[in-house]
Amino acid sequence: MPTLGYLGFGVSDLAAWEGFATGVLGLSRARTLPDGGFSLRMDGHAERFHIVPGGDDLVHMGWDCGNAAGLSAVVDRLTAAGITVTEDAALAKARRVTRLLRCTDPDGVPTELFFGPTLSEEAFTSPVVPSGFVADALGLGHIVLSSTDRDASWRFYVELLGFRLSDHIVCEFYGHPVNLSFFHAPSDGSAPSRHHTLAFGGPQRKRLHHFMMEVGELEDVGKAYDRAIQARVPIMQTLGRHPNDRMLSFYALTPSQFQFEFGWGGRLIDGTDWSTTTYDRISDWGHHPPAVVAPRRKK
Numbered sequence: 283m284p285t286l287g288y289l290g291f292g293v294s295d296l297a298a299w300e301g302f303a304t305g306v307l308g309l310s311r312a313r314t315l316p317d318g319g320f321s322l323r324m325d326g327h328a329e330r331f332h333i334v335p336g337g338d339d340l341v342h343m344g345w346d347c348g349n350a351a352g353l354s355a356v357v358d359r360l361t362a363a364g365i366t367v368t369e370d371a372a373l374a375k376a377r378r379v380t381r382l383l384r385c386t387d388p389d390g391v392p393t394e395l396f397f398g399p400t401l402s403e404e405a406f407t408s409p410v411v412p413s414g415f416v417a418d419a420l421g422l423g424h425i426v427l428s429s430t431d432r433d434a435s436w437r438f439y440v441e442l443l444g445f446r447l448s449d450h451i452v453c454e455f456y457g458h459p460v461n462l463s464f465f466h467a468p469s470d471g472s473a474p475s476r477h478h479t480l481a482f483g484g485p486q487r488k489r490l491h492h493f494m495m496e497v498g499e500l501e502d503v504g505k506a507y508d509r510a511i512q513a514r515v516p517i518m519q520t521l522g523r524h525p526n527d528r529m530l531s532f533y534a535l536t537p538s539q540f541q542f543e544f545g546w547g548g549r550l551i552d553g554t555d556w557s558t559t560t561y562d563r564i565s566d567w568g569h570h571p572p573a574v575v576a577p578r579r580k581k
């Protein structure tokens with residue numbers, strides 16, 4: 283704990299997002315939200331994404347601390363470190379969780395700490411992702427955040443929220459310097475955790491570089507790639523496989539101009555015997571910008 287419970291995206295085009303989220307990603311619309319947005323499902327949870335009117339970026343993230351004791355432990359560490367954490371019963375009701383406290387991360391991202399999400403009485407099915415999403419106890423997926431102060435991010439996410447370092451990737455990617463650190467939620471021994479639920483790196487254009495969703499079968503990554511291409515969604519990185527989490531995935535742009543990663547085969551960490559390393563590449567193969575793969579033919 284904690285796992286990634288839910289994400290809130292502020293978007294300028296709600297209609298575009300609904301078509302994209304259901305038609306390309308394969309999520310399902312859960313309900314209309316009071317502010318005019320809507321929520322989305324991907325698994326047994328009643329909702330995993332809140333799509334609300336806003337400025338095309340991450341507007342909140344919800345960290346599931348597992349139970350009352352897990353939540354108290356995180357809140358106690360934050361409070362002891364001088365960070366203001368506020369209990370919000372109304373927001374807990376709106377998010378459909380048992381108890382919720384909120385604060386902000388070092389980059390000002392509204393951060394919600396909770397336990398007891400509402401589960402749906404109906405099984406999740408997606409007409410375009412037959413294998414379904416790998417989520418539930420593992421959490422929604424992972425996020426890569428912009429960090430303007432690495433030490434402050436480290437203190438907040440590792441020392442206070444309780445994430446553990448998985449590894450680093452330091453390299454150059456088509457002329458761009460990459461320096462990312464990846465973190466997993468420590469397992470309580472009853473179940474493994476994703477190789478990473480969180481990564482952060484130097485200041486980026488938006489708060490969120492990308493969020494990742496994992497599906498149950500490789501075939502469903504290929505079909506999502508086709509749907510993205512057919513919907514004219516800009517592909518940012520072709521199919522490829524990362525060396526650290528071994529995710530076989532592609533990257534493309536959401537209607538809000540931050541990216542999503544759609545993958546299969548992610549590695550798990552069982553919490554024991556993990557040693558960290560630094561990789562000198564983003565990918566073992568693939569993940570190329572499409573312009574490099576298909577340069578314009580000379581006339």
Ligand SMILES: [Fe+2]
Nearest residue numbers: 424426494543
């Ligand atoms: Fe990723």
